Amino acid sequence: MEGFMRAFVAGIIWLTCCFIVAPSWANSIQLTSKGNPGCLSAAEEAASDFPPPPADTGPSALPPNPDLAPPSPDVIRSAIEAGFVRIPRKGSWFRSYSAAKPARVFDTPSSKGLELGRIEPRSRLPLAGYAAVKGSGCREGWLRLGLSAWVCLSAFAPDKELPALDLLPLIPENSLLPGQYAYVRLGGAPWYPSREAAKQKKPGGTHPAGFYLQFKRFVKIDGINYWKTDKNQYVPIDQIARHIPSTFSGVPVDASRRLPLAFPVRKGKNRENVPIPVYDRPGGSVIGQAAPRAPLSILGEKKVGRSTFYRVEACRWIAERDVAAAFSTVVPAGVRKGEKWLDINLSRQTLVAYVENRPVYATAISSGKEGYQTKSGIFRIYWKVTETDMKNEVGADEQYLASSVPWSMFFWKGQALHGAYWHDDFGIPKSHGCVNLAPLDARYLFEWASPSIPVGAAYVWSGENRPGIVVQIRNADDDSPMVFGYARSFVPADRMQAMDQAWEKKLAAQSLEALAAFEKEKNETTGEMKSPASTAPSTAPSTVRARRDVPASKKVPATMKNAGR
Template sequence: MFLTVRIPPQKLFIAAGLAGGLAVGGAATVRAAAPVAAATPGSEPASRVKTLEVRSARRYQPIYRTPDGRGPLRGTMVPGESFEVVAQVAGPRCSGGVWGELPAGGYTCLGTTELSEETPVFQPRLAAFDQPRPEEYFSYLETGAYDRDRVDVAEPILPFIYGKRWRGWRAPAWDSLAAWNAGRASTHNLEGVPKYHFVEAIDTPRGQVLRRRDGVVVPADRVFIYPVDRFQGRDLEARPVPEGRAAAWVVAYDGVSVRSEPHAGAPIMASLDYHQELTVDAVPVASSEDEALRWWRIPDAVVPGVDGWVPAGTEGIRVLQSLARPEEVGPDEIWVDVDRTEQVLSLRRGNQVLYATLVSTGDGARWATPKGLYRVYDKSVYGDMKSRDDADEPYHVEKVPWVMHFKHRYALHGVFWHWGFGHPASHGCVNLAPRDAHYLFERIGPRIGKGWHTAYATPEDPGTHMRVHDG
């Protein structure tokens, strides 16, 4: 059936200010670390060495490739988060002179850390808060309310709660929770351009408020909370596509009609909803009435043994294409492919597709995601993205989740401000649904360790290859 609620076209969430993107020496060993086991490209290796100690960072703690404070950076730690140390190493330019060797590679000065009893975890931690769903968008605009799950049962998807001042949501702000609870007047309103992040939701006698890291609070019903897409791509190792078939998704906002024969006059058998996953023949066939037109066959479209047909070459569906790996990529190497024509990203090992999903690349010639073969040279669990000062369309997005740079000011990253995956929408970045961004972040290099905020590529860990192309 068609969608019961129409997902707004791209122009709606552009007009609403919801679209966007990023145009964005030697040492004496105190205790030697034994070799560690191999790792998947995105994670720290599984250590065969017993952890020496667990510590926590007091600030954004730098990680260096060598135990020297003037050496090249390997990454950074999240303040307050715990991390494992597998060895202590003496080295220069460190308070106390003792460096900690880390399982994912690199060294951090232990003089600005402290012992911790908390189990280290991969970052980011996810916020237990139920943001609206895209299908609630219009009713939310009309009523200012949506069907929100309680915090204790909400499914964590994003690292923060995201919202903005927009339309009737004027976002009055109080400098502290105490000021709000005391019934004082608001001190200011949030600005209109930024997309804000909030670290927690707090229930109070006066209603729920969202708190920022600096202590400022905003009533939850006075700020526009971004609807977040729960869409996720297809794990083709767990659910492979039969030989001769291809993974596909519906991207028409109103859904697509499935016809009984490959021509526009054939009876409609069923309708498929926006972002519905399907499997089609790998090669489209000519229309039974016009050989210039192509149609995709959907095996067992309605019931087993009854096929259906949808037109090719339209904005109706996107199809994962079978393409050989670049010669620079090894036969067993993990790499990423981005097809601008189909708006499909796939994670591959050599020529085998492991995972595929819809994305949004740059919108139009001005913002086109640049074609080429790259390497992902850094990863951050989140980061601010801001337009240039002289930009015609200014934007400022706080704490964009799962950022993976492949070219200066271009990245793969999660998106909470639109749900148009399968359509170009960004200022040049490759936009992913939150679940897809999280999935990809954990599986591509450079490696990142527990408690880390950022990882930078190194000669030994150069980052995952990524190809951007048309068709």
């Protein structure tokens, strides 16, 4: 509960900061044309507008949520009584218990219980909530962290400092991220495992160009400046370059700012974010520009040829190709009453956060680039971790490393939503399969999403008995994704059966299409392999025009060059 309250307060503070630093989107459109715009008539513009949203009648069809039921009186009484039980230790000089090593958190006071997460070293916990349980695998006794969260005191020692109430990772004052980061320059950078190794110029290895490292402190060895990284490696400063993280963030969605919203996304010659053009009518003349990624309310849309344009004001239109547009959608399967969930649209590169059927936040994201597609589907977060390294799999074609990536929420195998400090291309596919979030968005969503992470915890696990937030990832607007993982346990049996049958039919149809395409290509290839000269009389001239240095009968068709791959 304490972790939840701190996450809630942190979210309120973060939102307040967003209103301070976010650009004023009342002034995000600037007119540049001095001529007379060729606007559509008011009637023509009104005909293109979206209908007003239906009245919110509430999510009456959502299944019940037993997690919303209040704890039993016995559980509440036990937790209150535990709060008055101090750790039986002589002396009064200490005011907290500090973790000397990582300590696992369990759902019951037993080492055989379900592991929920891990407390990081140097985390200081209050002295109250002690319980001694025989045969539990912890002789020192247990410390209660919540209604159903316990940690063994064998990993803790008395500390004179007051308990720490900060959520991890710790963020320095006036900073967006837990630390400073740098990328390795072209040519790579050697790293040394110790000061002595740096003195003797005996590297432990080389970081390839493009790897990202986290700063710990500056060190000077024999007149050379080094970065000491969070992995205690010494890297020469002249072979790395510090990276400045993105300050972009999404916006709250409420009665004053409704969906759909458009985030202008366009890159300049040097990959900088630049304004997008504003037109007087769909496909008309450019009369102004809209500030990059400053959100605009979409009032309507109109197609001209193959292009779609959105109306954002009277006589103000923007092209669909220039924005990441966030639209509302229906509640996915498995969401219960009172639950939060996330909708990610890969074709539009947007994320919308919901509480039940009500959108509350929208932003632009970066999903997997070509060859590294983000998996579509309906998932539930199974692991939330405050910081973790992101690197390529063994044998991958492309090597990469991003050290200490903050605020990660894993939904499918190695794919996660997480903060991305290494680029500012949100609204454009960029990742190796994960969903990249700007640092401000990543922190807010991490602390907002369930399950809440306790004070001092490095990570928490989720499962059927402690479910994580629902994440729906769609390939496009009309995509109806399948349910995967333990999220299937929360879908009513009859609906899950119907979805399975529809999914099997879809896969069967895709298989038939793939087989038909293969047969067609095989027949075309076989036809090209038949030489006209072999079927004509030997005395007839060949009709095949071949290169002078290659006999016609031995010419290899272009379609066979990749055969068998």
